[in-house]
Amino acid sequence: MKVLLTAINAKYIHSSLAIRYIYKNCQDLSCDIEMLEVSINNHLIDIANQIFDARPDILGISCYIWNIELVKQLLPLVHRLLPNCKIICGGPEVSYATKEFMQDFPMVDFVVRGEGEKAFHDLLQALLDDKNNEEIKIAGIAKRNSDDTIDENIAVTVSDLDEIIFPYNDNDIENLKDKIIYYESSRGCPYSCKYCLSCATKGVRYRSLDKVFAELSYFIKHNVRQVKFVDRTFNADKKHYLPILEFIAKQDCRTNFHFEIVAHHIDDEIKAVLKKMPKGRVQFEIGIQSTNLKTLGQISRANPWEEMTNNIKSIMAYGNIHLHVDLIIGLPYEDITSFAKSFNDVYLLQADMLQVGFLKLLKGAAMNDLIQEHDYVYMPQAPYQVISNKYMDYATMRKLQIFVDVLELYYNAGRFKYTIINLIKQYNQDAYTFFADFAQYWQAKKLHLAPHAPKNLYVFLYDFIEQNSKIKDKEYIYNVLKFDALLTDKGKIKIDMLPWKEVDKKVTDDFYMSEKALAYINNYQFKSWRDLKKKFSIEVFAYDMNEAKSCQIKAKENAMIFAYEDDGVFYQEIKQGDINL
Known part of the structure; x- marks a missing residue:
């Protein structure tokens, strides 16, 4: 029996941790298991052809918010190409409203609900034992019976993470040398933020530190470029995360480790470790989401602002840790005035990246209970992005989409670091108004309708400055822009308008x-x-x-x-x- 585990990743540089877990944890079974990784940028027929060429008896497909619409197109096509192939879907996008999904896609035989390492293993064993669907009764497995009725079953979790086999070997590392490698040392989250799927699973489970140290040593030994922890809140428990940070700080390596953390769980002992961390060894992502207290209360998120800002400023002052902070557009009670304040509050932290995203009403998240109360309208297909609510109409959301695009190009890309901080200083530190003005210019020139070469970004910024009466000291600003140009792209970009x-x-x-x-x-x-x-x-x-x-x-x-x-x-x-x- 041949099994093909398929992942459709969001980008080429991404890799799938999920199918590697399944693959490694089914190695004791007497079947031929292969993995196929593609991206959403592959054509539908190309993906279907690769599946067809493998001729699997069983096809497993990992379903996430970024690929579910493509998966929905793929399923009927694969069924036509391989009508006798059993299809098993798993992942967050099918772990909720499972029965409806299986009714809409009758070619799907099974759905793995929740964490699949053990459930998928037991399902494969049952299929190898030639059991029919009626005989299969496995926790976490939804099934289609011979009379086409559906047993939805319940989602499951793995209670002991140490039972899960490490998902990488030497061949994986070689094949993934140009991609991001994902790793987890815990599952679950101690918080219950309503916009997040983690609110649906209570408690946090940890992998033993001795296993974590051995596995991180494996990455370091193989000179991996970046290891991205997928722990929902890496620093939830100091007994777990402090030893990991201490271990990483002592290594002699080039590997970078990325963590999602909360800013208020950083005490003086942690700061002492972070201050001595080798430059570039770790990077942090901190979700702030909003600074509106009423908004935070509605989404069940605690942001002790003074403590958070002090800790973030301390980390930035060390100069050795790359820091991302996050905001979400479309949260309850956050109108444009409130968002502008949240943005300005977070901008003043001067993090390396200020990532702004739009609220998505994920399946299984508690935000779905607030749709009527806050008049949410959202995309009916993945990624279920909010397009309006009681506080922002779509015209406002549309302007903010361009605002976010400009922010990505001119703040997060890092090319204009000193120019931007000087321009915003001339806006009296009103970063929101600066980017809103720039986004208005961007839209008026229809620059949002096409991608742009890096050199043109300098030209557009120069033109915006030239016609902007709010910006004084333009000769000085042009000198700073020249300075930024020499700091990026190895000094190769020189636009004629600058005072060379x-x-x-x-x-x-x-x-x-x-x-x-x-x-x-x-x-x-x-x-x-x-x-x-x-x-x-x-x-x-x-x-x-x-x-x-x-x-x-x-x-x-x-x-x-x-x-x-x-x-x-x-x-x-x-x-x-x-x-x-």
Whole structure:
């Protein structure tokens, strides 16, 4: 018997933890099990062809919010291509309203409800034993009987995470070398936020620390680029997460570890570990969602704001941890004024990324009980995104969609770090109004209708600044924009409108050929002029860029050298006398 486990991921760089768990935990069965991973960007017929070419007797499909609409198209097609193949679906999108799903898709024989490692294993064993559907009675397995009636059964969880076999081997690591690797050390969440599926499962279960340490060591040994923990709240229990952070801090490796945490569970002992963490070793994602107390109360979320902000500012001050913070548009009681305040509150934290998403009414989440009370209208298909409610009409939501797009391009992408903070300073720290104005410009120019090359992003920002009467000190801002351009894309982007003022070629030649360059460039050796041009850039500024990083305007003609290395851009001001302007 041949079994094909299929995952349709949201992006090429993603990988599926779910089907690897199923695969590894069914290795004791006497059947041929294979995995197939594709992405939602693959054509429907291409996915169906790959399934057909494998000729499975049993097809397992992992169903999530990002792929369920494609899965719904795939199921009838696969059934036509392989009419005798048994189809088993699993995942959050079919663990709720399971009976309705199986009625809509009569080619589906079984649905795994909840956590599937044990349930899927037992189902495969029953099918290997040639049991008919009526004979199969397994917790967590919904089934279609011979008379086409459906036994929905109940969703299940795995009580002991140590029973689950580690889902990776050497071949997996090699095959996933260009992708994000997912890992979990716990399941469940101590909180009950109504917009999240974790509210449907009570309690938190943990994998033993000795197993976690051994498995993280495996990733480190294989030089994995990034390990993304899928723990819903990694720092829920200090006895569990502090030893993991201490372990990671002691390693000599390049691996980055990504965690979702709550900001108010960070005490002085944790801070001491984080402060000494090697730069780039960990990154945190912190869900704030809103700063409106009435909103937070309605969604059952606790945000002790003073404690959270103090902890976030401490982490940012260490300078060694990449930090994401999250907001959600469309929550109860959050009108545009309230959202603007939430956005400005969170912007002032100066996190590396400010991720703003739209509320989704997930199957199984408690938010569905609030639809009538708050007049929610949402997409009838996945991802079930809210399109209006009592507090925001769709016209407002549409403007905010463009607002989020501009935020992604100009804040989160990291190209315009110092320009943006200086522009918002000129908006009296009203970050919401700045991005709203920019989004209005973006929409008026119809820039939201097409993708744009990085160079054009500089042109659009320059044009927006030029025609914006709220922005003073434009010459200074253009110098900062030039500074940002030299810090990103290895200095290759130079738009004509900026005040470029390179040092005279003879002066730079004298600088590079003299011993003076040794003071600014580590291990400097002259190889060729072509090599110099590729690796270094010297530019003259009319303002002090070190002061500009903290939004201080100080007129000062000075030259700066930028060195482009594999691990980043290094820059410093060249002292008067070492170079003649």
